[in-house]
Amino acid sequence: MLSETLSDSQNKKTMIEVLGLGYIGLPLAIRLAATGWKVTGMDINQDRVRRLERNNLMESELHLKKEFLECRNNKSLSFSTEPQKSTNSKIGIICVPTPIPKSDVKSDVFVRAAVEKFLDTSNEGCVIIIESSIEVGTTDEMKKIIESKGFVIGENFGLAFCPERIDPQNKKWRLENIPRVIYCSDDTTFEITQNVYSNVNNSNLIRVESARVAEVVKSFENTFRLVNISLVNELAMLCDKLGINVTDVIDAAATKPFGFVPFYTGAGAGGHCIPKDPRFLLESSKKLGLEFKTIEKALEINSFMPRYIAQSVDKILTEQNLKKSLIVCGLSYKPNMEDMRDSPGFKIVNEFSKLAYDVAVYDPFFKNELLDKYLYENNLEKADFHVLTDLDNSALDNISCICVVQHHTQTQLRLDEIYKKSLVPVLYDCQSKMIKDPKSKTILKSLGS
């Protein structure tokens, strides 16, 4: 019964299974194990499980290494490709991907599979917490699956939806200080989740009345970001024509102490959240016979940015009578990490290829052995580019332009040097971060200036 799970969870005696060990699941599993819970991390990706069993962490996970090794040494954290059989009740936290819905793929395909797997080894008193970003109605669908196994939600089985809000690499807002919205099927399940999240974010949970509210909140938060990113990028295109600097406009507008939130220009939103979650709202609207025009327009602008940038660069190189050869620098959609899912960098490469450019790419986080994965994650069939391992002088031979899509701390010094020493004819900065130096012979053009 849930009341027993509640009393067990007060002493951290309930086993926790985290299903999905990616950017969201692994840090959560480590955090819970490091604070006294017995945690099994479960993932269907055998290579990932094997890597973690060997205590190998990826670059973006290395900041968790100390806690990770402590948990591995005291055996509070184990890994598996299957959920664990247990005579006691357990808590399953679902952190699996949620793809953009298509005619042949539903967004809940992995969530459903994970819930079903967890149910195979579930007994009375278990709780499922969904952290994945889900489409409206998914929690109710999972409720039906749980009930089809004979459990009664709110009596002998708990269900919660607590969408993850993390912004990996954000040093100010981290897992432990981000408040979370949560829906719980009943009061006992809410108390159980409070015990779990006391070790995640000090139980800073905002409980909402229905799963639908929580589902819409998550998608709406990322819709807000997508719309504002598209808004500022559209403003950047206007500033290009006006010959004024968009960053000057935003910084001056941001002095208004109320009613304005600054967003800055770039090649467009990428990754597994901002371009995707608004589509969940769009899909729900369509099912109800409504249009959500703001989202449609924002998505359209977002997908137009790579073409706009490629055309802007092409115009400069044509005016300067320069060869169609360039380097696209920075392929991950976020600074200082290796996540290259749905990344504007790849879309820009694609646009340059269409314009018959000879394209090289450089990103210190790019791993050649993951090329197939990058192509798959960016919907590309083949690689129309060659990959540089360095931005040394020989890499710049016969290069007309470096198009900086993403600034990483690791590339900053070298890009500054290339600019100061005028080592390429043109530098195009999609994020308007480079500062003009009148002594440089390199033409520096930023998006929105």
Ligand SMILES: NC(=O)c1ccc[n+]([C@@H]2O[C@H](COP(=O)([O-])OP(=O)(O)OC[C@H]3O[C@@H](n4cnc5c(N)ncnc54)[C@H](O)[C@@H]3O)[C@@H](O)[C@H]2O)c1
């Ligand atoms: N990455 C972010 O910054 C972020 C932020 C907030 C919310 N989210 C949401 O969190 C969810 C997870 O995102 P992520 O970035 O961690 O994804 P990810 O791709 O990094 O990791 C997901 C993991 O789940 C595994 N998996 C797939 N199906 C499974 C199953 N049936 N059982 C067990 N494991 C399974 C995959 O093998 C993979 O290792 C998504 O819904 C995403 O939208 C992500």
